[in-house]
Amino acid sequence: xxxxxxxxxxxxxxxxxxxEIYGHETLEGIHTRLRSLSGDVPLEARQTNHEGELVDWIQxxxxxxxxxxxxxxxxxxxxVALHDALRACKVPVIEVHLSNPAARExxxxxxxxxxxxxxxIAGLGAYGYELALLAAKSLTGQGEx
Ligand code: DQA
Numbered sequence: 001x002x003x004x005x006x007x008x009x010x011x012x013x014x015x016x017x018x019x020e021i022y023g024h025e026t027l028e029g030i031h032t033r034l035r036s037l038s039g040d041v042p043l044e045a046r047q048t049n050h051e052g053e054l055v056d057w058i059q060x061x062x063x064x065x066x067x068x069x070x071x072x073x074x075x076x077x078x079x080v081a082l083h084d085a086l087r088a089c090k091v092p093v094i095e096v097h098l099s100n101p102a103a104r105e106x107x108x109x110x111x112x113x114x115x116x117x118x119x120x121i122a123g124l125g126a127y128g129y130e131l132a133l134l135a136a137k138s139l140t141g142q143g144e145x
Contacts, residue, residue, distance in 0.1 A: 003136050004061035005034060005129070007047035008054055008073030014098075022098045023125045030126045034133050041066075041142045051075055051082065058085040058093075067136040068093045069129065076101070076113045083112040092139050094132040097122040 007027060010017060015026035031045040044065065048054055054072065061068045070093055075082050086093055093116065100123030101108040114120050119135065121128040137143040 001064065001066040001140075002042040002044045003038070003067045003069065003133065003140070004057065004065045005031065005043055005045040005069045005133075006054060006057050006061070007045075007071050008075045009049045009051075011047050011071060011073055012049070025126045030129050033126070034129055037130060037133055038137070041137055051079055054079075055081050055085045058082070058089055062089040062091055065091055066140040066142070067091050069096055069132045069136055070094070070113065070117070071096045071098070071129075072113050077108055077110050079112055083116055086113060086116040089116075092118040092136070094118055094135055095120040095122075096128045096132050098125050098128065099123060 011027050014022055014030070015024055027047055034045065035043055046057060054075065058068065068089065068091060072079065072082055076097070095113050095117040101111070102122065118139070121132050124131065134143070
């Protein structure tokens with residue numbers, strides 16, 4: 001079963017969007033690196049700017065995936081719909097943020113994802129995705145050991 005790597009709004013702009021905060025790497029670059037690290041484990045790596053589409057994909061991952069790595073972007077801080085979808089999700093969810101929202105603006109201190117995630121990795125840039133993939137493989141019994 002694939003590990004779903006899901007990205008929310010504006011992550012399609014990675015590489016050019018506030019690189020001092022989010023880094024110079026594109027999302028496609030991150031996904032390519034994850035694929036090379038994932039070995040035999042299939043990845044479903046997707047990005048959308050639409051809240052409902054993220055909800056649909058989380059439901060799909062719950063039925064057809066083994067784990068979810070989620071960077072919900074700004075919906076992290078606003079979406080009860082996402083929270084409810086994650087709460088219903090039957091597979092482990094690892095939340096990732098490139099930046100560390102805890103060290104940023106007040107409006108980023110609300111988080112609807114963290115309480116329904118297995119773990120959160122934030123502030124490590126693209127490396128956080130690699131750590132999340134290692135963790136997801138291990139949690140789903142597809143790790144190296
Ligand atoms: C982000 C942090 C969010 O606060 C922000 O809205 C994003 C990116 C991150 O990866 O650091 O879009 O999720």
